[in-house]
Amino acid sequence: MTFWRKVFAITWKDVLSEFRAREIITSVLVFTILVIIIFNFAFGERVEMVAVAPGMLWVTFTFAGVLSLNRSFILEKEDGCFEGLLVSPASRDVIYTGKMLASLVFLLVIEAIALPVFAFLFNLTVLTPEITAITLLATIGFVACGTLFSALATNTKARELVLPILFLPVVVPVIIGAVNASELALSGKSWGDMTGWLGILAAFDVVFLTVAYLVFDYVIEE
Amino acid sequence: MISRDDVGDKAIEVRKLTRTFDDFPALRGIDLEVARGESLVIFGPNGAGKTTLIRVLSTIIRPSSGTVLIDGLNIKEHAEKARRLIGVVSHHPFLYANLSAYENLEFYGRLYDVPDLKTRIGEVTTLVGMTARLHDRVSTFSRGMQQRFAIARALLHRPQIMLLDEPETGLDQQAVALLWEVLRGEAAARRTVVMTTHNLERGLDLASRLLIMSRGKIVFEGGGKSLDLAGLKQAYQDVTAEAGCPQ
Numbered sequence: 001m002t003f004w005r006k007v008f009a010i011t012w013k014d015v016l017s018e019f020r021a022r023e024i025i026t027s028v029l030v031f032t033i034l035v036i037i038i039f040n041f042a043f044g045e046r047v048e049m050v051a052v053a054p055g056m057l058w059v060t061f062t063f064a065g066v067l068s069l070n071r072s073f074i075l076e077k078e079d080g081c082f083e084g085l086l087v088s089p090a091s092r093d094v095i096y097t098g099k100m101l102a103s104l105v106f107l108l109v110i111e112a113i114a115l116p117v118f119a120f121l122f123n124l125t126v127l128t129p130e131i132t133a134i135t136l137l138a139t140i141g142f143v144a145c146g147t148l149f150s151a152l153a154t155n156t157k158a159r160e161l162v163l164p165i166l167f168l169p170v171v172v173p174v175i176i177g178a179v180n181a182s183e184l185a186l187s188g189k190s191w192g193d194m195t196g197w198l199g200i201l202a203a204f205d206v207v208f209l210t211v212a213y214l215v216f217d218y219v220i221e222e
Numbered sequence: 223m224i225s226r227d228d229v230g231d232k233a234i235e236v237r238k239l240t241r242t243f244d245d246f247p248a249l250r251g252i253d254l255e256v257a258r259g260e261s262l263v264i265f266g267p268n269g270a271g272k273t274t275l276i277r278v279l280s281t282i283i284r285p286s287s288g289t290v291l292i293d294g295l296n297i298k299e300h301a302e303k304a305r306r307l308i309g310v311v312s313h314h315p316f317l318y319a320n321l322s323a324y325e326n327l328e329f330y331g332r333l334y335d336v337p338d339l340k341t342r343i344g345e346v347t348t349l350v351g352m353t354a355r356l357h358d359r360v361s362t363f364s365r366g367m368q369q370r371f372a373i374a375r376a377l378l379h380r381p382q383i384m385l386l387d388e389p390e391t392g393l394d395q396q397a398v399a400l401l402w403e404v405l406r407g408e409a410a411a412r413r414t415v416v417m418t419t420h421n422l423e424r425g426l427d428l429a430s431r432l433l434i435m436s437r438g439k440i441v442f443e444g445g446g447k448s449l450d451l452a453g454l455k456q457a458y459q460d461v462t463a464e465a466g467c468p469q
Contacts, residue, residue: 013318080313083314
């Protein structure tokens with residue numbers, strides 16, 4: 001119980017801080033919508049949308065995720081507050097989970113706004129339970145892995161460059177799973193057809209979360 | 223190996239502590255004991271290892287080798303328990319700029335499981351004389367105001383040990399005076415205080431014991447009342463000149 005109370009304290013602190021500053025959601029949302037619009041101009045109606053839309057959607061969310069995660073620990077560092085967390089009796093697991101949940105909230109908010117825009121511009125039915133489930137599973141994997149690498153990148157000099165270089169190769173299985181599952185969903189396939197890809201996404205969520213819990217303490221060590 | 227049973231009256235016990243950054247030895251075999259209720263003030267030129275020592279004691283960074291016990295708890299194995307006993311004030315106030323001072327204190331209070339948090343926030347805010355600005359955002363505060371709330375944050379969970387790393391950096395005279403008043407109160411309350419500072423006069427005033435560090439080692443140790451200011455200045459100059467440090 002104490003664990004979750006402290007986790008929610010960290011998540012709430014991040015959400016409240018972001019609500020006041022609007023540094024992450026506003027900028028990443030503008031970027032996300034711009035990318036969707038650029039894709040719309042680039043492809044228009046010249047291609048079979050169901051074939052390319054999943055790729056466009058997850059490339060957009062991947063870049064949005066990298067931008068969002070990049071800010072997660074940088075804001076702690078800029079305020080000089082990360083050491084405040086480190087000297088508190090909150091365990092490293094608590095810090096990781098709290099920061100991860102905050103990043104999950106930010107990214108889900110961005111996706112919730114971007115998906116209807118995507119649906120409107122490409123005239124696709126993406127607001128379905130299938131796409132919602134895929135987005136949720138993939139986003140959990142994204143932030144589980146990304147929060148770890150964001151913490152790692154924060155202690156480096158070229159932190160904005162380090163995160164995508166380290167994070168993207170590792171998160172590729174999640175992107176592949178999300179793209180393939182989304183393609184099936186947009187083609188009108190049933191839940192049963194998607195089970196394999198959804199299972200892969202869920203498995204990677206578990207793997208990333210487990211690895212992150214095991215190594216986070218060492219990652220934030222100077 | 224030191225065990226918790228051997229602690230007795232020691233708040234902090236450090237044995238053969240080293241810490242290196244890449245190949246640079248920031249701490250070279252520090253041995254140190256701080257008794258409960260003692261006010262230990264550490265002086266030394268830039269690069270002497272004062273900040274590294276405070277960061278190791280506050281469990282922000284791990285020692286490369288050696289043993290650190292906080293109230294008998296080895297920080298390698300019982301870091302979380304040890305952190306409950308420590309209040310840290312550093313150059314950074316550890317306050318989130320977009321939150322109010324109250325929200326910051328409430329946040330840290332939850333991390334430390336402070337009972338009756340609202341009342342305690344009122345007490346520490348009164349102590350640092352900032353009640354009127356409690357609900358204002360930290361981003362609107364001067365450096366001095368932020369540091370006052372940093373002291374309130376550090377005292378929030380009633381720590382047995384206060385670790386302060388040059389807490390007066392960037393403060394105006396009024397804020398420095400208030401800081402030292404609070405610290406004298408802490409020393410009088412028999413709370414263990416370990417502080418680094420460049421301010422010889424004020425440090426001497428607070429110290430029940432003082433150290434001078436140079437190049438990662440303790441090079442001078444004395445009782446707080448064993449030296450006057452002139453004697454301390456002379457000792458400081460002598461040991462730092464001997465070690466080839468800039469004054």
